[in-house]
Amino acid sequence: xxxxxxxxxxxxxxxxxxxxxxxxxxxxxxxxxxxxxxxxxxxxxxxxxxxxxxxxxxxxxxxxxxxxxxxxxxxxxxxxxxxxxxxxxxxxxxxxxxxxxxxxxxxxxxxxxxxxxxxxxxxxxxxxxxxxxxxxxxxxxxxxxxxxxxxxxxxxxxxxxxxxxxxxxxxxxxxxxxxxxxxxxxxxxxxxxxxxxxxxxxxxxxxxxxxxxxxxxxxxxxxxxxxxxxxxxxxxxxxxxxxxxxxxxxxxxxxxxxxxxxxxxxxxxxxxxxxxxxxxxxxxxxxxxxxxxxxxxxxxxxxxxx
Amino acid sequence: xxxxxxxxxxxxxxxxxxxxxxxxxxxxxxxxxxxxxxxxxxxxxxxxxxxxxxxxxxxxxxxxxxxxxxxxxxxxxxxxxxxxxxxxxxxxxxxxxxxxxxxxxxxxxxxxxxxxxxxxxxxxxxxxxxxxxxxxxxxxxxxxxxxxxxxxxxxxxxxxxxxxxxxxxxxxxxxxxxxxxxxxxxxxxxxxxxxxxxxxxxxxxxxxxxxxxxxxxxxxxxxxxxxxxxxxxxxxxxxxxxxxxxxxxxxxxxxxxxxxxxxxxxxxxxxxxxxxxxxxxxxxxxxxxxxxxxxxxxxxxxxxxxxxxxxxxxxxxxxxxxxxxxxxxxxxxxxxxxxxxxxxxxxxxxxxxxxxxxxxxxxxxxxxxxxxxxxxxxxxxxxxxxxxxxxxxxxxxxxxxxxxxxxxxxxxxxxxxxxxxxxxxxxxxxxxxxxxxxxxxxxxxxxxxxxxxxxxxxxxxxxxxxxxxxxxxxxxxxxxxxxxxxxxxxxxxxxxxxxxxxxxxxxxxxxxxxxxxxxxxxxxxxxxxxxxxxxxxxxxxxxxxxxxxxxxxxxxxxxxxxxxxxxxxxxxxxxxxxxxxxxxxxxxxxxxxxxxxxxxxxxxxxxxxxxxxxxxxxxxxxxxxxxxxxxxx
Numbered sequence: 001x002x003x004x005x006x007x008x009x010x011x012x013x014x015x016x017x018x019x020x021x022x023x024x025x026x027x028x029x030x031x032x033x034x035x036x037x038x039x040x041x042x043x044x045x046x047x048x049x050x051x052x053x054x055x056x057x058x059x060x061x062x063x064x065x066x067x068x069x070x071x072x073x074x075x076x077x078x079x080x081x082x083x084x085x086x087x088x089x090x091x092x093x094x095x096x097x098x099x100x101x102x103x104x105x106x107x108x109x110x111x112x113x114x115x116x117x118x119x120x121x122x123x124x125x126x127x128x129x130x131x132x133x134x135x136x137x138x139x140x141x142x143x144x145x146x147x148x149x150x151x152x153x154x155x156x157x158x159x160x161x162x163x164x165x166x167x168x169x170x171x172x173x174x175x176x177x178x179x180x181x182x183x184x185x186x187x188x189x190x191x192x193x194x195x196x197x198x199x200x201x202x203x204x205x206x207x208x209x210x211x212x213x214x215x216x217x218x219x220x221x222x223x224x225x226x227x228x229x230x231x232x233x234x235x236x237x238x239x240x241x242x243x244x245x246x247x248x249x250x251x252x253x254x255x256x257x258x259x260x261x262x263x264x265x266x267x268x269x270x271x272x273x274x275x276x277x278x279x280x281x282x283x284x285x286x287x288x289x290x291x292x293x294x295x296x297x298x299x300x301x302x303x304x305x306x
Numbered sequence: 307x308x309x310x311x312x313x314x315x316x317x318x319x320x321x322x323x324x325x326x327x328x329x330x331x332x333x334x335x336x337x338x339x340x341x342x343x344x345x346x347x348x349x350x351x352x353x354x355x356x357x358x359x360x361x362x363x364x365x366x367x368x369x370x371x372x373x374x375x376x377x378x379x380x381x382x383x384x385x386x387x388x389x390x391x392x393x394x395x396x397x398x399x400x401x402x403x404x405x406x407x408x409x410x411x412x413x414x415x416x417x418x419x420x421x422x423x424x425x426x427x428x429x430x431x432x433x434x435x436x437x438x439x440x441x442x443x444x445x446x447x448x449x450x451x452x453x454x455x456x457x458x459x460x461x462x463x464x465x466x467x468x469x470x471x472x473x474x475x476x477x478x479x480x481x482x483x484x485x486x487x488x489x490x491x492x493x494x495x496x497x498x499x500x501x502x503x504x505x506x507x508x509x510x511x512x513x514x515x516x517x518x519x520x521x522x523x524x525x526x527x528x529x530x531x532x533x534x535x536x537x538x539x540x541x542x543x544x545x546x547x548x549x550x551x552x553x554x555x556x557x558x559x560x561x562x563x564x565x566x567x568x569x570x571x572x573x574x575x576x577x578x579x580x581x582x583x584x585x586x587x588x589x590x591x592x593x594x595x596x597x598x599x600x601x602x603x604x605x606x607x608x609x610x611x612x613x614x615x616x617x618x619x620x621x622x623x624x625x626x627x628x629x630x631x632x633x634x635x636x637x638x639x640x641x642x643x644x645x646x647x648x649x650x651x652x653x654x655x656x657x658x659x660x661x662x663x664x665x666x667x668x669x670x671x672x673x674x675x676x677x678x679x680x681x682x683x684x685x686x687x688x689x690x691x692x693x694x695x696x697x698x699x700x701x702x703x704x705x706x707x708x709x710x711x712x713x714x715x716x717x718x719x720x721x722x723x724x725x726x727x728x729x730x731x732x733x734x735x736x737x738x739x740x741x742x743x744x745x746x747x748x749x750x751x752x753x754x755x756x757x758x759x760x761x762x763x764x765x766x767x768x769x770x771x772x773x774x775x776x777x778x779x780x781x782x783x784x785x786x787x788x789x790x791x792x793x794x795x796x797x798x799x800x801x802x803x804x805x806x807x808x809x810x811x812x813x814x815x816x817x818x819x820x821x822x823x824x825x826x827x828x829x830x831x832x833x834x835x836x837x838x839x840x841x842x843x844x845x846x847x848x849x850x851x852x853x854x855x856x857x858x859x860x861x862x863x864x865x866x867x868x869x870x871x872x873x874x875x876x877x878x879x880x881x882x883x884x885x886x887x888x889x890x891x892x893x894x895x896x897x898x899x900x901x902x903x904x905x906x907x908x909x910x911x912x913x914x915x916x917x918x919x920x921x922x923x924x925x926x927x928x929x930x931x932x933x934x935x936x937x938x939x
Contacts, residue, residue, distance in 0.1 A: 079904040081867060111863040111905060114870075138864060141830040143871075148832060172784040174833065179785065200786050 156185020242274025486578025586685020632668025739771025
């Protein structure tokens with residue numbers, strides 16, 4: 001009983017500590033961020049305004065709870081690290097009801113072995129629950145890359161203004177998987193402030209940044225990406241622009257036409273493939289100048305440019 | 307030195323010239339006779355104070371240069387900052403200045419060139435042997451010649467006096483053993499003999515007037531100055547006054563200067579018995595520059611300064627304390643010659659630059675240049691007593707100059723760089739820390755210098771330099787910008803060395819907050835190594851800053867179940883110790899929890915238990931009133 005009481009007091013104390021730690025992390029990340037609008041929201045959990053259609057896709061646990069002895073799994077999870085603890089973490093994560101989540105969050109807040117932390121953080125990403133933010137943020141600078149990446153994914157899934165600073169800071173992480181998780185989070189949360197770092201990452205060879213840019217795609221961003229012609233490997237550039245081009249809500253056809261022309265300049269199999277995919281994705285009628293131009297470039301390529 | 311063979315004409319000349327006879331250096335002479343020394347010194351005519359020796363009354367530097375492949379002798383007028391003359395001539399010794407001529411060993415002869423025009427006035431063919439020393443006063447030029455072929459040992463060494471106007475031999479005195487380069491002043495000539503005696507001769511006749519014997523130290527040099535004559539060895543200097551008749555340094559007017567080990571190549575004066583030092587050499591680049599105050603009292607130094615010339619650098623010391631007062635660094639090239647002229651140190655660089663440095667302050671007082679057409683200066687001699695140009699330099703920034711020395715790429719100066727860092731360690735200049743950090747960042751900093759910088763940064767424990775340390779710690783690893791923090795462990799150690807910053811009134815509260823945040827950033831950094839983490843934890847604990855406990859609690863909980871963390875006992879121990887030392891009951895509870903919880907790696911749990919036990923034994927837990935302290939089961 002004494003130990004249980006102590007554990008509970010530790011959990012409470014940890015949550016308080018985590019809040020303090022996050023203050024520091026946020027302040028640090030804000031230094032690098034052009035936007036500082038989260039500065040005044042230190043301990044405030046404010047729901048972000050509804051993300052666009054691209055932000056959709058959050059996992060939903062609608063199935064019936066799997067029968068599980070949560071207390072027993074908790075005991076295994078909080079025991080020595082090993083297969084039993086891993087199995088317990090997975091079982092509790094799959095269960096996904098409030099009780100199981102509470103157990104997982106408590107365990108995470110008081111410290112888990114890296115392999116367990118990664119499992120639990122992955123399940124938090126599926127919940128997208130703002131309440132999990134603080135605990136997930138504890139792990140955003142963990143020394144293990146897999147844990148860090150899982151933490152950033154979990155944080156990126158939370159609609160919380162506090163998440164922004166952590167996600168933006170993670171874009172500068174030396175480990176590629178963490179940057180990839182952060183890039184995806186920027187796209188998911190449509191953080192415009194993240195486009196500059198994404199462009200830099202894209203230029204430095206981060207493919208995940210290209211995918212994120214494609215998801216964020218708008219005419220201005222397409223132009224900025226197009227200007228990286230020569231600075232980024234052509235296949236990466238073509239893939240990014242092609243994805244933008246096919247985006248349903250990308251922008252007016254004049255902007256698509258610009259992308260088509262840029263892909264025409266890039267040339268090569270990858271660019272042609274992107275144009276072909278675009279032509280295939282758009283109905284012939286009503287006629288779109290961008291589609292016609294894309295078709296013309298494809299045809300010219302087939303005829304050897306004659 | 308060139309071996310000079312006798313000619314028939316010279317032999318005849320030698321017979322015509324006066325001979326001082328064999329008594330000048332007689333071993334049988336009586337040593338350390340005060341009455342004889344008193345009489346000899348009374349005979350000396352003191353030179354006019356503050357005046358150069360040359361008849362022009364100008365402050366001159368005579369220099370030897372290699373210009374377009376030819377050896378050139380030139381005279382530079384410091385007063386007008388112009389070259390007075392230059393001639394091409396072989397030079398095989400130092401230049402020595404008399405009133406009418408500047409003399410030196412040329413090609414197979416001693417030559418005298420007019421001080422005003424540089425025209426050769428006389429050429430003195432040496433009878434036999436090799437010249438091993440040369441000196442001059444107003445009227446005479448003296449040289450020491452060693453004749454290795456002489457049949458009698460007593461004739462192998464001779465001191466010869468020439469009339470400086472004509473080059474005519476005035477007298478010569480054979481010696482029973484090696485005689486060193488003499489000094490001449492006021493009509494007397496002072497000649498070291500066999501490193502044991504200093505023989506005082508009448509400059510006109512060569513007659514011995516007195517003889518001193520060093521009873522406890524060798525006599526390896528003798529030096530004249532406008533104030534007095536001094537002699538000594540590498541262990542110190544003795545003024546040639548009546549007390550010198552004791553033969554003992556403790557009963558003489560004696561002084562020794564302590565210089566840092568790194569500068570101990572510097573010497574009081576050129577070794578009179580080393581033939582290499584008869585010519586310009588590397589010995590001219592490592593010198594102690596000193597002038598003693600005139601008078602009968604204790605030997606004290608003009609302007610309370612002794613200056614060490616080491617290659618391109620000049621260090622002005624207060625000899626009474628040994629403290630560095632100023633430092634001057636000559637840009638790019640070595641100073642190949644330097645002279646203490648009373649108020650100013652004159653220097654000449656290999657590139658032909660002529661400089662003047664204030665003896666008291668180190669401020670630059672003169673800048674001139676000799677056009678060498680791409681050639682180099684080999685050596686120089688000053689005849690510029692009393693030269694005192696107006697200052698044309700600003701205040702000396704000792705810290706900045708020392709930093710420039712440390713940054714210098716010349717590998718010869720490693721010892722000097724390390725010494726400069728030693729001095730910087732003791733300086734409270736707030737800019738020093740920033741400079742050291744910049745050096746630490748430099749990729750070309752030599753390993754030993756790098757290590758010394760680390761030692762200095764930690765050793766300074768200077769809170770005035772805290773801000774640049776914090777600024778450096780605020781840098782995070784960034785893939786985007788390529789930035790990375792610098793030597794985090796070193797910075798943390800430097801901060802830990804400052805001790806309790808929390809209660810310090812001289813550290814701004816905002817800076818304290820920045821320090822805490824910066825240390826936490828680095829503690830949490832995934833790139834921090836275990837050693838760095840341990841150093842950061844110790845720094846957090848040492849500073850005693852408010853709120854250090856929260857990040858430490860977080861750190862311990864986050865990694866206690868991590869097998870990798872468990873392998874680094876120093877980090878675990880540092881973290882647990884800091885929590886127990888700086889925390890309260892809640893932190894003891896936390897450590898107890900960590901010790902007991904099943905998730906904790908065994909190594910971490912063991913450390914926690916050990917620390918708790920040690921804590922209990924050293925300081926029994928006292929619960930605050932109204933609160934029961936729980937203890938681990």
